[in-house]
Amino acid sequence: MVCALGAAVCFGTATVLQAVAARQAGPGGGGEAALLLRALRQWRYLAGLALDGLGFLFQIAALRSLPIYAVGAALAASLAVTAVVAARLLRVRLSGTEWGAVGVVCAGLAMLGLASGPEGGRAGSDALRWVMLAVAAGLLLLGFAGGRLSGRSRGLVLGLGAGCGFGVVEVSVRLIDSLAPGTLLANPAAYALVIGGGAAFMLLTSAVQRGSVTTATAGMVIGETIGPAAIGVVWLGDRTREGMAWLAVLGFLVAVAGALALARFGEAPDQEEAAAEGAGTG
Template sequence: MVVGLLSAFAAAALYGCGTIVQAIGVRRAGAAEVEGLWARVWAGRLYAYGLVLDGLGFVASLVALRTLPLFVVESAVASSVAITAGLAVLLLGARLSRREILAQVGVGLGLVALAVSAHPGRAAPLTGTGPWVLLGSVLPVGVLGAVALRRPGPTGAAVLAATAGLGFGGVGIAARVVEVPTTLWRLVLDPVPWALVAFSLIAMSAYGLALQRGSVTTVAAVTFTAETVVPAAIGLLWLGDRVRPGAGPIALLGFVLTLGGSIVLARHAAEDAPEQATEPGD
């Protein structure tokens, strides 16, 4: 369980750093259109660095999901926005209000509550048509993203963020239930790994597009809410995720504190984060 918890917290830190770096890269890419070739190359490198951090965070979350319930790992990933807010203070000169400082504390306490209340263990395996249902659920998520592309402005960004959240949630579910066989051909014929890949592609594409259209913190709030609530419910209802005996109220409190604090912090700097992100050196 210790390895799982450390991996979950590492995923949060890596995702939080990746969000800041990607946001800077996306916005510098727009400015680079008039600044020349080297400006465009540098903007692309920044975004690529953010993707690398996201990739490392993804690997860390996969490790955590092998032994921890979805409601713990997804909540930890959602808390990465607290890392983002902290980095905005350190690197971009942002300031946290008293409410946002309390939200930071709430996220920390919530993660501790989730850590002590979670019952470690593997997920219940999907049987029968379960793996195919998981793969089939990729389609409606993809359709939602396609619809969002036709909606301009903040509304389209919010729907794209929701698509990304559902996609990342699907990745978490698939990673939680996937069974690694002894032979490669069995893995190729298993629909669960294909669902994991498809959800990953949808989620990363939708998240990048959402960042281009809306505030990074608002996009993060919608994404992390969808990414956390839906998989947590599915894990508890169908995948055998459990809390320790008598620790249900602690787990619920931890979930609410973590998600609520993350949403408060994701809303932080909705007005000033994009402008600051374009000039991180100031």
């Protein structure tokens, strides 16, 4: 759980940096891949990627000892970190209700920590590995086509797609049972992990660059928690401590609900405000 919370801190801080960088990248031609390339020229986006990389290492360590539902809820709780970091670095004011939501997230994670058992002992079938790869490929196609989406549904679709991509990463980590080069190259889950993660970053960058980022962030939280948690319980054998399933379910729902209440902190300030903040913080 310490590793899961470490990942949440890294991802939550990276969200603030990447959201500002994506907005500063501005509109332009070339589609979603070109947008990602423009964002990569921003130092904030690169710093966010470095934190994402560190968070990913923490996430892998957590998934090796905790059920997916516990890790997923902890990662969704990164929005609580995003809210606190935004309050400090971007001087975004949190209301009393929002501070209460941060407390709710922490309470939910505490309940999950008490109720979570060890990770499931099932290795996962080859069919599940191929399904993860197919889902990752579909999300990559959605990432390339994301620029053609319009209307109020855009943010939700892209955010949900990004969340599903991160969910593919969570499940794929559990489906990789050997790091031997030959075995790894023959495992569809290894390719699903790389493709799903890349698609998730592309979709999330597009979502935070324009449209309703709050809606996109809420969709991302839903996509990266519910589906992977269900897969972990049904196909990978994730369980709770004896007699504490109710506490795990309650903690999961409380943590995710608190994260959704903080979804607006995926939003970046406009370019003028971001520039002013950058000048103020040196």
